[in-house]
Amino acid sequence: MLLCDIGNTTASFLNEQKFHSMSIEQFLHYEPTQKTFYINVNPNLEQRLKQNPLFINLAPYFNFDTIYSNLGVDRIAACYTIEDGVVVDAGSAITVDIISNSIHLGGFILPGIESYKKSFTSISSRLKYELNTQINFDAFPQRTIDALSYGVFKSIYLLIKDSAYDKKLYFTGGDGQFLANFFDYAIYDKFLIFRGMKKAVCENFIL
Amino acid sequence: MLLCDIGNTTASFLNEQKFHSMSIEQFLHYEPTQKTFYINVNPNLEQRLKQNPLFINLAPYFNFDTIYSNLGVDRIAACYTIEDGVVVDAGSAITVDIISNSIHLGGFILPGIESYKKSFTSISSRLKYELNTQINFDAFPQRTIDALSYGVFKSIYLLIKDSAYDKKLYFTGGDGQFLANFFDYAIYDKFLIFRGMKKAVCENFIL
Known part of the structure; x- marks a missing residue:
């Protein structure tokens, strides 16, 4: 399972037990070669992620109990x-x-x-x-x-x-x-x- | 007595009970017409203030008990x-x-x-x-x-x-x-x- 956490300055990956990260600038040139479950808080990247079907946005799948508006x-x-x-x-x-x-x-x-x-x-x-x-x-x-x-x-x-x-x-x-x-x-x-x-x-x- | 407190963004004046202030940019063009007791924490202005004898630096006249190094x-x-x-x-x-x-x-x-x-x-x-x-x-x-x-x-x-x-x-x-x-x-x-x-x-x- 490849997981990717995209923040404001860095994109971090966990592939089974292996961790690596890259700057957002590097991530702009990154092309996934396998199904990648991601979360993203960087408004500039949303469009790009949506265009590649290997990127799967995990955001809709959290069943989280909060009344906080637009919690990241x-x-x-x-x-x-x-x-x-x-x-x-x-x-x-x-x-x-x-x-x-x-x-x-x-x-x-x-x-x-x-x-x-x-x-x-x-x-x-x-x-x-x-x-x-x-x-x-x-x-x-x-x-x-x-x-x-x-x-x-x-x-x-x-x-x-x-x-x-x-x-x-x-x-x-x-x-x-x-x-x-x-x-x-x-x-x-x-x-x-x-x-x-x-x-x-x-x-x-x-x- | 004209007092002038020069900070990082503003220079403030007190003339008897009257207060006024100006931005540092404005203060760069200010020429005193009377003796002005000032304090200054803006390193860029030190030279300019020293050049005009109407500006009197109050810093040496505080008799203040502290062991703090270089207290502003x-x-x-x-x-x-x-x-x-x-x-x-x-x-x-x-x-x-x-x-x-x-x-x-x-x-x-x-x-x-x-x-x-x-x-x-x-x-x-x-x-x-x-x-x-x-x-x-x-x-x-x-x-x-x-x-x-x-x-x-x-x-x-x-x-x-x-x-x-x-x-x-x-x-x-x-x-x-x-x-x-x-x-x-x-x-x-x-x-x-x-x-x-x-x-x-x-x-x-x-x-």
Whole structure:
């Protein structure tokens, strides 16, 4: 089974246990040679995908309980195997979704970590820094790099913690592993979205 | 006494009680006709200001107790009249500084609200929204505009609240009044930076 998750910056593939990814620019020249179950949140690619019958859009096959309007299919897929918990997908944006008894209670969105960095750079050349991933949340920062890192990481941390109460936390996405480290009990699952896609395939298709 | 606070996007003036401001582009053509006490955080303007003797840089005249490296002079000025409290300057960036017994304990930086909006737009055209200033923090969002607004405003709110404990909150800057509304006890002072500048002038100059 070939699965493909198309985001804003990257297209990721899972073929049985093998994972690979490419930039959206590369994906524009990609031609599938076998049936490919995909999800896509990139409005620019919809037409192209529809034109090739080897691309099968999985979006209509998720049977997901939510009242959220136009919830992104990537967020649905990430939540689809979780019965109870908070799902954090930390990529170009950070999406956070809360699930209870397999019902989606809602969710929120923050910029991705890279995006925070770009914001600072565009505000002032004096705020152009890599972030300090070892930042200490228990002491007020005493230099710019720490002031930026504390602002970004602790504000993300506090908002996720606030939404979690005693729920389990599931992280995925490029910065998922890093953000999971701020929490005592958190699960990082690189393939959370693919697990959801696989479940949708298995519920709906005879392979 | 003419005071001038030069930021990344705007130059603001206070002449006795009269306030006015101009964009940095306009300020490039501004010629002072009287002695102007200024603070400036815009690295591109430093040379130009030094060339005109009517411009008097106030930065060396703040007697401010901090171990923070290279603390921006606008943040020093905003804190300069506060003995105990948390000072939030919400402009193109949001700076938060903690003062206890007239000692600066440290501080942190977040993107400004406009900057969060720009981040979302540059991540995906699907995230291009005005933010909902009436967002409810007590219910998980059920649509994109609320998911973005909850992410931005509640993450800013929680981090400021976390740093404040029982201290008084002082807000200034373009989004200061709006952010102050999220807190039960907060003071909004449009002229906080000018108050600090005035104090530095009075301590150091015979006018």
